[in-house]
Amino acid sequence: MSRQKLKQLGLDLPLFPTTSVGSFPKPPELMSARAQLRKRRITPADLKRAEEKATRDWIGFQEKAGVDVLVDGEMYRGDMVAYFAETLTGFREGGLVRSYGNRYYHKPVIADDVTWRAPITVDWWKFSQALTKKPVKGMLTGPYTIMDWSFNEHYPDRRAACMALAQAIRQEVEALISAGCKIIQIDEPALSVRVAELPLVVEAMDAVTRELPAYFITHICYGAFEHVYPEILHLPVDNLDLDMALTARERHPKIKAAPFTKDISYGVSDVHSHIVEDEATVYERVKHALAVIPAAQLWVDPDCGLKTRTVEEAQDKMRVIVAAAQRARKELA
Template identity: 40%
Template sequence: MSDTKAQFRPDDHDAEHFIMTTVVGSYPKPKWLNRARELAADDEAAFDDGDLQEASDDAARLITREHERAGLDVVVDGEMRRNEMVEYFAHRIEGYEFNGPVKVWGHNYFDKPSVVDEVEYDEQWLVEEYEFTASIAERPVKVPITGPYTLANWSFNEAYQDDEALTYDLADLVNEEIEKLVDAGARYIQIDEPALATTPDDHAIVGQALERIVADVPDDVRIGLHVCYGDYSRIYPEILEFPVDEFDLELANGDYDQLDVFKDPAFTADLALGVTDAHVADVESVAQIERNIEKGLEVVLPEQLVVSPDCGVKLLPRDVAYGKLENMVTAARNVERKLDAGELDAVVQQASPADD
């Protein structure tokens, strides 16, 4: 795996060490954008698709700048144009249809789609979103995209023999979209596979799907994999064979009780470590986040470390989400200074690498 992290180091980054800061993806939407969506869906309202496009552009501009103001090295538009991580893509893939919302937990509903025919690539999914964000951003832009395993696992499969066959066909579509994103200039793409944490025995299917996804993707394009909280011991070290540059893992929410899982065998990829809890509506102190970042240095060397919130933060109050990001960036810069000054050493357990 080639080194793809250095290209995202800001030109004015003074520290010798570089712990890259970013977000997983989603961010709280401005309340007026939710109101704009309601108006656009109301046939009696004098509010059309063009008005919604303008509102979405304004929200993407606002949140991208908010990420930059917090100091992130790599930004996202907060997924302002997306309603949900499966539904958004299913609406753009031939072969899916919707039959109404399904209750998933509490008072939350998910418009779970059905695959009723062979899936086909119909329209571009994220290229216009990326091009707009890149045109207004002063920092590099990451593109999160829902992975094929989750797109299959979180849908009703009424057309394929099994979810494995569906996953591989969806992987080919994701590959097609990523090729278009790369042509548009994207150099950092994150595959989101939260379903892997809930069905870890299928890690081999995810690995095969990733091989299809990254086929012919240039070496300078950084590919990450985000996996939400689960029993990581059931997928490690097998995931080290996945063809990705970094693994984005949710560990702060579990108070790093699974950290030792990644120490033996040695973690050979980059680690995008969750250092703020996306499920808690309190802003962690800079000192606490520094301690969390230092947890990552027990697993990887500084040049392998990236930090972000545990997961998407769209359900948090916006001021809390911003506070977490701002403190996270300050903490990362403080840890870099400690490393530069020799006040802090990486304490990676030098276990043997995984067998090839």
């Protein structure tokens, strides 16, 4: 079904398409430029040039490595929620909150009506797509996750905030499609923790994607899969992107009991480890995936964004994933 949709969109992808979840590490020179801008030693235009160079480098790397569906690497973003909050109306920047370990982010605050006023990601998508003939994914954060990972000082409840955000994100999706984007990933990593709110996630995603001509992916990670599967199959998207590298053993029985009805971007590499898995390990994970997922539905990628790794680690992990997928095409097709 989804293969058909991809073809209708003019996309002819190989078996086991390779992709990444979205973010790549920012190279040291870009990190330095961001710090320099904070100290007002360079201009925003200088920073943008550094971001463009880093984006060109990541697109070039992915092409050379043989990745099938590319991402821009999010060189221009800090946090996946704050980035959208900075551009939509209604938000103000919050203080630092810990995410895990020694990692912190500025958790946004919804302080007024949320509205979409201008394209947020479209220029970067156009910039990246112009660098390659391979498809580049549009990368958005979903309304439920933006709501859940923001403080709400304005709307009366979570539902009202979420549905307002859904309307705003839909406008961004429409803008991406108008620009020519055919594969759009709308990340909802927050969805797996409040099971009772899963219908709200589905409703909000429907408000974002209904009757729009694109292949939709949603990324979900590090949550209680056992509580939301198979209900997540009701999400109105074509492909669910899941962290599976370390969780397959627990999740496969669930998938066996309730077959996966969508495409899956199946995580085969642990993004929180400095260790680069060898090709045999990743190949075995791909092979293992086929025990519960039909080949035509299987994409392979890392468990999550690779931005917390070094550039070298992220590149090595992607090369291994591509090599394992290519071997799988030959040996397991």
